[in-house]
Amino acid sequence: MQLRRCRRNAIVVLASKGFAFALSVLLVASWHSRACRADELQQAAERYRPYMVEQIDQSLAGARALRERLTAKDLDGAKREWIAARTGWERAEVFTAGFVPDLDGEIDAWPNAVMGFHAIEANLFGRAPGDAGERTDALIFHLADLDVKVHLMTLTPQGLLNGTARLAYEIGESKSDGGESRLSGTSLDDMRNNIDGIALAYQVIFAPAVEAQDPQLSQAAETKIMQLKELVSVDDLRKLDPDKLRKTSEELIVALQNCAPKIGLRAPTLEEISQ
């Protein structure tokens, strides 16, 4: 009896040692898997950086062209360049609010028309008093600053996911008052470029990882992005369907929230809050 009990205890000890070992292996594997995923995501974020650089380069080049048109006293040309400079900027909004909030305020403050794109918009498309040239100089200064920072800033997949979701929420905001760029009548362009920025960020940074973990989830996010693109493919802001836009933007965020834990991230926050 004594011997049997000892043997049984020995088996239990051996079994528990085996279990502990297996558990350790699983934990290590899980940790290793998470670490690999995190590493892959970080690499994906770095793959996104050239696009960020390209977007800011494009916006900066547009702002410089705008300045040239102003110097040439070519108002129509200046308006065209202002609109062109917005393209890169609106795509870059995936990361600007979260990674460079102060510069974001300098470049794209709203509604106060004292600085940034919208101050110049009021000069060019409205009849705002003020020096469009001086304001464009300031815009170029800030965009150039961002152009440097965008090469150097530490990118985090979580921050980029937050920015992607935040921008998706903004797309669902009411544009019934004419939207952000109401003076130039280009709010619809803003939205299209925002969605292009979202699509690019999702596809470059997150889609491969989500696809590997849960193809259905990835498909759900891609579908919502496509639906958003279709919704803004109207020729006039007045033809937007605000309810569908809002619903689809929120469904995209829900899809991103569902994706997040699959790739080792937290559900995205829709405001940049100090952790």
Place this chain on the structure above:
Amino acid sequence: MRRRGEFGCAVAACVLALCLPTPAGAFPISGDQTVLPAGSELNEDALLVPREVFKSEVQGGAKSYLVKLGDMAFSDPGILGDVARRAGVSCATCHMNGASNPKLYIPGGSSKPGTFDTTGALFNPKADNHVLDPVRIPSLRGARYLAPYGHDGRVASLRDFVRNVIVREFAGPEPSPEVLDAIVTYIQDIDFLPNPKLGPGGRLSAQASDAERRGEALFARPFPHDPSLSCAGCHPPSAGFLDHQVHDIGSGGLFRTPTLRNANFNAPYFHDGRYDTYVEALDHFDRVFGLGLAIDERHDLIAYLNAVGDGLRPYERDNSVARLREIDEFASVLTDAIPGHDRDVVALAVDTVGGELRELIERIPDIKDTAVTEGRDERRLARSALKDVVLSLRRIDLAAGSGNFDDAAAAYENVRKLMAAAIPAVLAKAEPWSLFNPAVHDVHFAALRQLLKLTDNLQAKAATKLP
């Protein structure tokens, strides 16, 4: 409280401009493309909203499910059809908190603020009579006592009238019987503001002044040229100051007698809103009916009308607590709708409550609003928490839409928890830096006004300083 009233006439004008056949390009809000009537101001009164009193609560009870559902549907642009939905116009746009909206102005559909042409082409081309004949936007306070309905009193039933507004005037989809019942129940629950100057039988109470009492006597005095008529004949004090009849009072046809209760807050007056004051309305009667009123008598009658038309605390401050209370009430219909597997009501609640939450979020300036410099963390936290609720609501809709009501219930539980504790706490902290604070409100809207009034393409070249 309702968003579409937030900007008063300006927002109504703006949103509707989206539906009008204006040229594409810059948004037509000012300058040569102005859609605002002369003298309009942007959001001047947004901090004060009409106070809404409910019979069910006055009697010590609580609003029923139907009242809450009706109140919510009343705030949902979707029930009024596609044009209204795109423009963000709901019943509550015209009838803010069940009162009138004297600032509402619709370009091409209003002759002056507080009026709207219900037989124009804007919302329903089939209803267009090709005449610009706007009518005054009425208050719905005490509507259950005010039959028949319509300025010409053509509809006996409030239910029929509400349906007619939705389906005929706005070309909205046929409302479900439940939603129609709910809207009618909600309207019937809107009470008059209490008026301590009125006693039993509509007589003046003890606190009335001598002038008001003299006015009361004049009100009942027969007209000199036709003793069968008097003011009180059509506006009997003992019957809520209306006789439920239509009359020709020389204003261009037969029109229903309006009540005088709470009328101090219902300007403009007459069916087409032609008069802005009691003085002007009294001038009309004096002229048409040859009343021959002496100056003192006019003063006394006006004093009486002001006493009868008064109401306690007609306006209240808009703030996050009031907004949350309303949102919470709207959301509470989900308590019944989810277990009842009522997908339509779930979808309606998600859309309406989500929309109201988004409106509330806009009252907390984004960090990009550099006109507001303080409270950045507080604003971010509040905005973030409110957005979480918006997304939880969307999860409810997604789950219910796919028939998964257990998941919908779980997401709703999350909404209830957030609304009970976290949301009030973060909103209270953000409120000093929100648009509910008059100082922040003024700074924000000063910036917006400056931006908007600067739009004028024709003058752009002259005013823009090019180097």
